[in-house]
Amino acid sequence: MLLNPQFLRTNAEPRSDKIIFIKERNFSMLKNELILKNPLRRMGYGSDDILDKGQFGAVMARAGVGKTAFLVQLALNSMLREKKVLHISLDDPVKKVSLWYKEVFSRIANQYEIPQSGQLWDSVLPHRFIMTFRVEGFSVPKLEERLTDLIEQDIFKPDMMIIDGIPFGESVSPDLVKLKDLVGQHPMRVWFTIRTHRHEDPDPDGTPRQFIPVADLFEAAILLVPVGKQIQIKALKGAGAAEDQPDLMLDPATMLILDPA
Amino acid sequence: MKKDIRNLRNIGISAHIDSGKTTLTERILYYTQRIHTMHDVKGKDGVGATMDSMELEKERGITIASAATYCEWLGHEINIIDTPGHVDFTIEVERSLRVLDGAILVLCGVAGVQSQSITVDQQMKRYKVPCIAFVNKCDRSGANPERVVRQLKEKLGHNAVAMQLPIGLEADFEGVVDLVSMKAVYFGGDKGEEVRLAEIPADLMQAALDRREILIDQASMFSDELTEAILEEQDVTTEMITDGIRAGVVARQLTPVFMGSAYKNKGIQPLLDAVTQLLPCPLDVENQALDMNKEEQPIVLSNEIDKPLVALAFKLEDGPYGQLTYIRVYQGALAKGDTIVNVRTGKKVKVGRLIRMHADQMEDIDTIPAGYIGALFGIDCASGDSFVTPGVSLTMTSMYVPEPVISLAIFPKDNKSEVNVSKALGRFTKEDPTFKAYVNDETGDTIISGMGELHLEVYIERMRREYQAEVDTSPPRVAYRETITQKAEFDYIHKKQTGGAGQFGRVSGYMAPAPDEDFVFENKIVGGAIPTQFIAACEKGFKNSMVKGPKMEFPVTGIRVVIDDGASHSVDSSDMAFQAAARGAFLQGYAKAKPVIHEPIMKVVVETPTEFQGAVMATLNQRRALIVGTQDEGPFTVIEAQVPLSEMFGYSTDLRSVTKGQAQFTMEFLTYKQVPQSIAEALMKKAAEEKKNVA
Numbered sequence: 040m041l042l043n044p045q046f047l048r049t050n051a052e053p054r055s056d057k058i059i060f061i062k063e064r065n066f067s068m069l070k071n072e073l074i075l076k077n078p079l080r081r082m083g084y085g086s087d088d089i090l091d092k093g094q095f096g097a098v099m100a101r102a103g104v105g106k107t108a109f110l111v112q113l114a115l116n117s118m119l120r121e122k123k124v125l126h127i128s129l130d131d132p133v134k135k136v137s138l139w140y141k142e143v144f145s146r147i148a149n150q151y152e153i154p155q156s157g158q159l160w161d162s163v164l165p166h167r168f169i170m171t172f173r174v175e176g177f178s179v180p181k182l183e184e185r186l187t188d189l190i191e192q193d194i195f196k197p198d199m200m201i202i203d204g205i206p207f208g209e210s211v212s213p214d215l216v217k218l219k220d221l222v223g224q225h226p227m228r229v230w231f232t233i234r235t236h237r238h239e240d241p242d243p244d245g246t247p248r249q250f251i252p253v254a255d256l257f258e259a260a261i262l263l264v265p266v267g268k269q270i271q272i273k274a275l276k277g278a279g280a281a282e283d284q285p286d287l288m289l290d291p292a293t294m295l296i297l298d299p300a
Numbered sequence: 301m302k303k304d305i306r307n308l309r310n311i312g313i314s315a316h317i318d319s320g321k322t323t324l325t326e327r328i329l330y331y332t333q334r335i336h337t338m339h340d341v342k343g344k345d346g347v348g349a350t351m352d353s354m355e356l357e358k359e360r361g362i363t364i365a366s367a368a369t370y371c372e373w374l375g376h377e378i379n380i381i382d383t384p385g386h387v388d389f390t391i392e393v394e395r396s397l398r399v400l401d402g403a404i405l406v407l408c409g410v411a412g413v414q415s416q417s418i419t420v421d422q423q424m425k426r427y428k429v430p431c432i433a434f435v436n437k438c439d440r441s442g443a444n445p446e447r448v449v450r451q452l453k454e455k456l457g458h459n460a461v462a463m464q465l466p467i468g469l470e471a472d473f474e475g476v477v478d479l480v481s482m483k484a485v486y487f488g489g490d491k492g493e494e495v496r497l498a499e500i501p502a503d504l505m506q507a508a509l510d511r512r513e514i515l516i517d518q519a520s521m522f523s524d525e526l527t528e529a530i531l532e533e534q535d536v537t538t539e540m541i542t543d544g545i546r547a548g549v550v551a552r553q554l555t556p557v558f559m560g561s562a563y564k565n566k567g568i569q570p571l572l573d574a575v576t577q578l579l580p581c582p583l584d585v586e587n588q589a590l591d592m593n594k595e596e597q598p599i600v601l602s603n604e605i606d607k608p609l610v611a612l613a614f615k616l617e618d619g620p621y622g623q624l625t626y627i628r629v630y631q632g633a634l635a636k637g638d639t640i641v642n643v644r645t646g647k648k649v650k651v652g653r654l655i656r657m658h659a660d661q662m663e664d665i666d667t668i669p670a671g672y673i674g675a676l677f678g679i680d681c682a683s684g685d686s687f688v689t690p691g692v693s694l695t696m697t698s699m700y701v702p703e704p705v706i707s708l709a710i711f712p713k714d715n716k717s718e719v720n721v722s723k724a725l726g727r728f729t730k731e732d733p734t735f736k737a738y739v740n741d742e743t744g745d746t747i748i749s750g751m752g753e754l755h756l757e758v759y760i761e762r763m764r765r766e767y768q769a770e771v772d773t774s775p776p777r778v779a780y781r782e783t784i785t786q787k788a789e790f791d792y793i794h795k796k797q798t799g800g801a802g803q804f805g806r807v808s809g810y811m812a813p814a815p816d817e818d819f820v821f822e823n824k825i826v827g828g829a830i831p832t833q834f835i836a837a838c839e840k841g842f843k844n845s846m847v848k849g850p851k852m853e854f855p856v857t858g859i860r861v862v863i864d865d866g867a868s869h870s871v872d873s874s875d876m877a878f879q880a881a882a883r884g885a886f887l888q889g890y891a892k893a894k895p896v897i898h899e900p901i902m903k904v905v906v907e908t909p910t911e912f913q914g915a916v917m918a919t920l921n922q923r924r925a926l927i928v929g930t931q932d933e934g935p936f937t938v939i940e941a942q943v944p945l946s947e948m949f950g951y952s953t954d955l956r957s958v959t960k961g962q963a964q965f966t967m968e969f970l971t972y973k974q975v976p977q978s979i980a981e982a983l984m985k986k987a988a989e990e991k992k993n994v995a
Contacts, residue, residue: 192914
């Protein structure tokens with residue numbers, strides 16, 4: 040007797056709600072388990088999404104500290120909740136970004152000893168789409184064109200977008216304004232990585248200089264700061280920045296968010 | 301063959317489909333008096349053009365195989381290879397450009413740069429072949445040579461410069477203005493054989509002067525003499541301009557553009573003049589070989605006929621008189637009776653008959669000197685083999701052979717056809733490295749692969765005509781797999797003890813999924829429940845059961861079997877008994893282990909002009925693809941997807957259709973994944989029907 044592999048169903052295969060499949064229930068439970076274990080819940084944000092639709096969030100750190108790893112974990116959390124993530128990279132090719140996700144997911148699955156992680160991975164993969172550009176070839180109108188293509192062709196409609204690698208300098212503000220309009224038309228949450236530099240002193244409150252001119256456009260901002268042998272995840276803006284909220288840590292060995300529990 | 305190599309031109313004629321290559325070659329042969337009558341490619345007289353000698357070519361009006369010929373013009377000897385325009389026959393272009401010194405890129409005056417124009421341009425780049433462009437069909441409605449020149453610059457990145465101006469266009473196309481001599485050229489007589497020079501029409505004079513300025517400016521980039529003459533306001537002679545342009549062409553930094561209409565017999569003679577004046581002779585081209593004694597260090601070959609022979613076989617044809625091998629000699633000379641060595645096989649061969657080709661006609665010759673192309677009979681070799689004088693350790697690099705993109709399963713209709721299919725495939729695969737044939741070990745099907753549907757269609761038709769081998773075709777069968785998805789226990793007794801020698805064996809344990817393995821067998825028997833000597837038989841029984849899965853008879857994979865208990869009989873237990881017990885245990889456990897069907901998933905990477913990426917993604921989406929991502933590469937986008945192999949049949953045709961032939965894709969095996977329920981049901985239904993039919 041063959042199983043009904045509903046976890047691999049495509050849009051062409053409507054699910055029968057009349058039958059509960061044990062396998063699918065198991066996967067739902069597995070997914071929920073991983074979602075509940077999401078350490079970011081402890082940062083005090085109102086929802087797992089952290090941002091509302093149409094809002095911007097930034098993850099800031101020096102090169103190599105863990106911005107991409109952090110955002111990949113955010114993305115995986117969304118994918119587990121069957122939200123669609125569009126990951127745009129201006130630094131890395133598709134293969135490398137894909138590897139990031141695979142690697143981080145494997146580590147999470149190992150950490151929490153999730154069984155059938157391979158099949159779970161197959162079930163969340165359709166919720167991610169990677170787009171890469173060269174820095175000089177990237178523009179908001181181009182992104183809009185690509186996004187429209189994806190949505191109109193019914194290929195992929197993102198709930199969350201990650202933009203990894205935009206150089207945040209003086210000229211980025213107009214682009215961000217245009218992007219804000221764009222996400223207004225296609226409601227989604229957008230996370231950016233901002234690379235800070237050792238030679239640039241931040242503000243007294245620790246806010247990186249690149250962020251200050253555009254801070255108004257962002258509803259959440261997270262700073263990753265090496266502290267001793269670990270990396271502190273510090274919320275600079277947004278609900279997680281409230282004084283009574285604990286800071287989380289990133290394990291530099293696995294690049295996973297450490298669960299304080 | 302003439303002796304002065306400086307007056308020799310080895311050229312190819314390449315272009316997109318139906319640009320007029322074969323018609324152009326027909327005119328060239330006529331005006332050089334190589335032939336005395338012109339025929340149309342698909343003319344009413346049914347004769348066909350000279351270079352399309354295959355019946356199939358004449359019937360379909362397409363060039364399938366490249367054809368070589370030679371002619372003379374203005375004291376120059378010109379070897380010409382006319383090539384096909386369809387991407388299906390790309391190997392013909394590949395092998396021709398590998399051995400030629402120059403090329404004419406033919407472009408349609410209406411459509412301009414098309415998909416195969418881009419491909420042949422890339423092929424010319426690969427082999428560093430200088431070219432001149434010919435904008436054909438200037439008599440057609442919508443012809444615009446100026447637009448084509450622009451496209452050459454924008455789409456192919458050529459430094460294109462018009463050498464002529466059209467006098468009239470479309471139905472009013474009369475001739476051309478030669479911007480070097482500043483004369484109008486008209487083509488009279490029945491077949492355009494009378495070239496008449498005249499003054500430039502007054503209304504075209506200004507445009508001619510402007511274009512000439514541009515031409516001179518471009519030519520001066522490659523000629524100090526011309527630059528000096530311009531700066532010092534001296535007379536600029538036609539020789540200075542021609543020399544400058546020639547230097548630019550040979551350096552592959554300038555593409556002079558000519559125009560005309562081959563079908564209307566206009567513009568061919570000036571093009572021939574340009575071949576002799578602007579394209580390189582063998583001495584102008586640096587040819588390299590690799591020294592096998594010095595770790596393949598490149599060595600520049602000399603064209604001297606006194607030096608040791610170095611030659612490259614670039615095409616084979618198996619005919620009634622044996623194998624005809626087309627060869628280009630790069631150094632030394634190849635003479636009848638010579639003993640030469642095939643570098644790849646190390647075998648010495650004696651040169652028998654030497655031939656020079658004129659389409660499908662042969663002319664016996666005594667020698668092929670350096671710089672020339674000829675053919676040999678009676679030498680068994682492969683395309684791309686190098687031949688050298690004994691003792692020489694040099695070899696030439698072969699031509700690039702693209703991988704096939706489409707496959708078909710073929711089934712001979714009767715026994716006679718089966719034998720003939722085998723012969724036909726043996727010959728075709730030897731002649732055409734892009735046409736492959738093999739037997740699928742799993743399904744037993746004979747699979748043929750090629751560069752496109754037309755490619756395979758032509759070979760199937762040739763099998764029928766030349767070998768009387770009739771075949772049916774179908775998409776290749778997909779190699780599905782079965783596996784289990786949960787742990788299941790088994791406890792099976794195989795017993796036949798009804799009198800006399802019996803059989804007894806009991807096997808107990810469990811099976812579980814092992815996703816990264818094919819088959820894992822673990823023996824956890826304690827206390828000798830199954831005697832040690834029978835453990836191997838148990839393993840064999842389980843392994844044999846996996847060859848054809850119980851559900852759909854697909855191979856089973858990804859199973860870990862652990863035996864932890866059992867029983868034996870002192871007399872009736874044997875290897876055979878435990879094999880049978882293991883088989884029974886397998887079936888028992890398998891049924892409880894929630895078996896599923898897996899299908900091969902391919903990693904598909906499509907490279908497409910960015911303007912088509914939406915359409916390409918739609919084609920993938922329609923084929924159950926999981927699109928992993930897109931990589932923006934400026935004018936091109938690379939799309940990566942994971943697609944079930946069963947959905948990929950015919951994809952190359954679809955992709956060509958939505959991208960006007962400008963996209964390419966590669967496909968490699970990635971992994972096996974579970975098929976969706978609907979597909980599993982369809983497969984089961986099909987298997988049941990097949991069983992019913994067989995019964």
